[in-house]
Amino acid sequence: MSVGMEKRGYAIKIMKNKVYELLKMGKRIDERALDQLREIKISTRVVDKADGSALVSLGKTKILTGIKVEIGSPYSDRPSEGVFTVNAELLPLASKTFEAGPPDERAIELSRIVDRCIRESRAIDVEKLVLIEGQKVYMVYIDCYVLDYDGNYFDAAVLSAVAALMTCTLPVYRVVDGRVEPVGERMKLPLRTIPVSITMALIKDKIIVDPIPTEEEIADTLVTIGYDSEGVLSAIQKSSPGLLPVGIFKEMVKMGLVKSSEVRTKLEEAVGRGG
Amino acid sequence: MSKPKLIDENGLRVDGRRPDELRPIKMEVGVLEKTDGSAYIEVGGTRIYAGVIGPREVHPKHLELPDRGVLNCRYHMASFSVDERKPLGMTRREIELSKILREALETVVLLEEFPRMMVDIFVEVIQADGGTRTAGITAASLALADAGIPMTDIISATAVGKVEGTLVLDINEFEDKYGEADMPVAVAPQLNSIVLLQLNGRMTVEEVERGLEMAQAAIKKIREIQVDALKRRYRVEPEGLEA
Amino acid sequence: MLYFNENDLVIPGQLLADNGRRSGYGTYTRDGKLYASTTGLVRVVNDVVRIIPLSGRYKPQRGDRVVGIVSDVKPNVVEVDISGELTAVIKPPERETTPLKIDIGDCVYAEVKSVGIRGTMLSIEGLQKIPSGILVKMNPAKIPRLIGRKGSMVQMLRKESGCDFWVGRNGLVVVSGPDPGSEFAAVSAINLIEREAHVPGLTEKVINLLRRLRGGTVE
Structure with a gap:
């Protein structure tokens, strides 16, 4: 089925040449336009035991994110803010190149990019996650699992994490004599913006959006940019070696902005439909 | 907190089942793109993906065996699959279950047919609602069959529990938590043999025997669902394959 | 007594x-x-019961034509990834003065010379380096359908798409055509064959697909 092969440390020459040849004509190896993302599918509330969850596919890349909410102590230097953490795992069944064991540098980079897109855009209203200042706050654990890897796990992970956040609910507590007790109701997780990332590859002098592995492995460089709902950047990651000319990067920022708003519309529609 | 009632006056369980009734089961084969074989299973609230990669070259090389293949198995739960968030990394429980599942699968896989190679089996629990090891091995068998790995049989499994003195089939998490015993059973039905058996709790000799009989009867039904899932995956018109 | 029907x-x-x-x-x-x-279709050939697998990795057999990617070039041996269980090798003849002009990442078309516990050996005779094209991966069990009875399907594909096809028994296929439109059409046809290998009247469907897709391209 797929024209992409597993990342193998060396590119398949005929595929590399074909990608170059097609790009010269403004075409891609899977027939997409240069700035076209693959099909996005989002299903939310897929894990009942999680407080929020979403299964997202971007083409054949598939990522499941689940969120668990607990009560814990705030960081001492931020007594009036709730806490959240992002973790990402590249499950070994997602690709022959992923190995079981503690997260490697790729998995850690992925979780930190997702974290930055959410944290720096101030998407989660952490001030509203405080129960008793300095003592008890909501702790939000966002865990992303890559189930199928067919390129660009960055954008798929951000999408699934944000979709899970959009459906996440928290148990409501009241404070009685300095202790918290559940009221038996739930409230929506307070979100201020919808962060979306767009990953672009530079191949020769062409910028393409949402690369598949065949493109990733021959790309001169890869750049992921996170944008909030206002179009403000909240994360940039140049995630592979190779030169990134300044002019190309400026183009990417603009292209990513347009694409991110397209993706955000799709995300809002999908989660809205999910209820 | 007082112990909740697990069997009501009509003899029904907390989820309304009769003692010998299985939860709804759904299975699908060939659900992942990048594995050589895969399956998805739902048993009540339990949801699991199983994926198989191989046979392929052994890594690290020194584990290679000249006369037979190597089977690896990893049973792993997503952090959000359980009520209390599971810490990242492998817990002692996951390491034990990985070993138990691997040994069960080794009894049916014809290892001598792939010397100097290895097969990896990954069981990923997305949601745990009791019976994850039995649902996991049931799905892993389907994934192995989907990967074309030669086997003497397809393993099917369920658990028998004891709640308020009554033997019940396919216990859910709640019954496991408050009940008296949990006995997961996996069998190779065609070989009429047990390949996985554990007991966690107290049961009399007679209860163990009766529990095994209940499990065997249920496993016939589970087997049918497995066969159906495989046939749906490979519905093939014979003329379709003529060379 | 037999407990099955053929197929x-x-x-x-x-x-x-x-x-x-x-x-x-x-x-x-x-x-x-x-x-x-093994999961598959059961047949009796000369009193031997055997199963035609429908899934799983490619298992090389002597005489198969395969498409592979050169993964390493060592002094005495060239390693080729044929998407099988083990990497295949090509051994250039000893005292060869002109070394094989193949390099890592090259796509080759070759015949399986021998299969053994030491791995799969590809034949150096008739070895071709595929110059260009799009590499497509499909389930090896469905390759016979892509080839068709006495090669009828692949002949039709060549004629209708205008592309060259290198069909490997191992599930790797390269298509190379005069323009991107015909190559994309050929890839779509391969995907259709993989998806609907079991559906009767497949040849007609493939012809219709190719004519529809090719109708849109400038000749």
Whole structure:
């Protein structure tokens, strides 16, 4: 089925040449336009035991994110803010190149990019996650699992994490004599913006959006940019070696902005439909 | 907190089942793109993906065996699959279950047919609602069959529990938590043999025997669902394959 | 006695026969009875019961033509990834003065010379380096359908798409055509064949697809 092969440390020459040849004509190896993302599918509330969850596919890349909410102590230097953490795992069944064991540098980079897109855009209203200042706050654990890897796990992970956040609910507590007790109701997780990332590859002098592995492995460089709902950047990651000319990067920022708003519309529609 | 009632006056369980009734089961084969074989299973609230990669070259090389293949198995739960968030990394429980599942699968896989190679089996629990090891091995068998790995049989499994003195089939998490015993059973039905058996709790000799009989009867039904899932995956018109 | 009809889908552990049948690929015997060990279609050929697998990795057989990617070039051996269980090798003849002009990442088309416990050896005679094209991966079990009866399907594909096809038994296929439109059309046709290998009237469907897709391209 797929024209992409597993990342193998060396590119398949005929595929590399074909990608170059097609790009010269403004075409891609899977027939997409240069700035076209693959099909996005989002299903939310897929894990009942999680407080929020979403299964997202971007083409054949598939990522499941689940969120668990607990009560814990705030960081001492931020007594009036709730806490959240992002973790990402590249499950070994997602690709022959992923190995079981503690997260490697790729998995850690992925979780930190997702974290930055959410944290720096101030998407989660952490001030509203405080129960008793300095003592008890909501702790939000966002865990992303890559189930199928067919390129660009960055954008798929951000999408699934944000979709899970959009459906996440928290148990409501009241404070009685300095202790918290559940009221038996739930409230929506307070979100201020919808962060979306767009990953672009530079191949020769062409910028393409949402690369598949065949493109990733021959790309001169890869750049992921996170944008909030206002179009403000909240994360940039140049995630592979190779030169990134300044002019190309400026183009990417603009292209990513347009694409991110397209993706955000799709995300809002999908989660809205999910209820 | 007082112990909740697990069997009501009509003899029904907390989820309304009769003692010998299985939860709804759904299975699908060939659900992942990048594995050589895969399956998805739902048993009540339990949801699991199983994926198989191989046979392929052994890594690290020194584990290679000249006369037979190597089977690896990893049973792993997503952090959000359980009520209390599971810490990242492998817990002692996951390491034990990985070993138990691997040994069960080794009894049916014809290892001598792939010397100097290895097969990896990954069981990923997305949601745990009791019976994850039995649902996991049931799905892993389907994934192995989907990967074309030669086997003497397809393993099917369920658990028998004891709640308020009554033997019940396919216990859910709640019954496991408050009940008296949990006995997961996996069998190779065609070989009429047990390949996985554990007991966690107290049961009399007679209860163990009766529990095994209940499990065997249920496993016939589970087997049918497995066969159906495989046939749906490979519905093939014979003329379709003529060379 | 046989417990199946020719071409039945069988699964591991299924009883196939209880006397005197010889055990072929994908079967095993226990206590004098014959069982399936692999999922697939069961057939009897010359009294041997064997299973045609429908999934799983490619298992090389002598004489198969395969497409592979050169993964390493060592002094005495060239390693080729054929998407099988083990990497295949090509051994250039000794005292060869002109070394094989192949390099890592090259796509080659070759015949399986031998299969053994030491791995798969590809033949150097008739070895071709595929100059260009799009590499497509499909389920090796469906390659016979892509080839068709006596090559009828692939001949039709060549004619209708205008592309060259290198069809590897291992599930790797390269298509190379005069323009991107015809190559994309050929890739779509391969995907259709993989998806609907079991559907009767497939040839017609493929022809229609190719004519529709090719109608849109400028000749």
